Amino acid sequence: MTVTTDIQAEAERLASDPRLTDYDFWRTLKNVDNEIYRIASIRQPIPIEMLRWRRILKRARSRRRGWK
Template sequence: MPADVDAIAGAVARSRWLDGYTLWRTLKNVETELYALQRAQIPVPFGLVRMRAIIRRARALKDKIPGILEGAGSAHLESVAVPVGPDFDPFDFVDPYLALGGRREASVRNETMGISQFNEETPQAAEYWRRGFSKLSRQQRHAVATCLFLRGKA
């Protein structure tokens, strides 16, 4: 990987304003754009490919650099309102959790759906889950389990 891409990715990873969810969402948007261009057989701009490489590298660095987790991203998590209430959408809860590095999965056993954690998740995802899941009602927890089950199938 070129040195300039590494330098830019390092600066992005050390940024206090870009948390894991923002990087994930940006990467998803860039990859969607690349897919649309390739499918339409339109030449892909080099800048877009370079941006994808920078974001991927920044996400990898953000996980490895000690001290990054205490940045504004973690402080931002405390101010994030967990969506609870009558207009609760489980995807609004699950998508940020997975983007933060959440590793919980839902499975169906004996016609009962349960949530299990098989792999270690990031501290941000664990904190988001701890703060949010405890506030949910039984119906909302079941909706989150269904959503995790669907996301696991994707």
């Protein structure tokens, strides 16, 4: 499975999970963005996994809204 396919599959899974609210997506994405900003501000390398999860959350959130 390629990285893009993996991200897409995880985003689809999260977007279709009825237990997660739009607020959950917004709040989690905000937390990830804040952590990335904090890490960048102290000039540390940002973990790839954190960037991957930000991408997944953005895609899942946009899927939930009906965007592509």
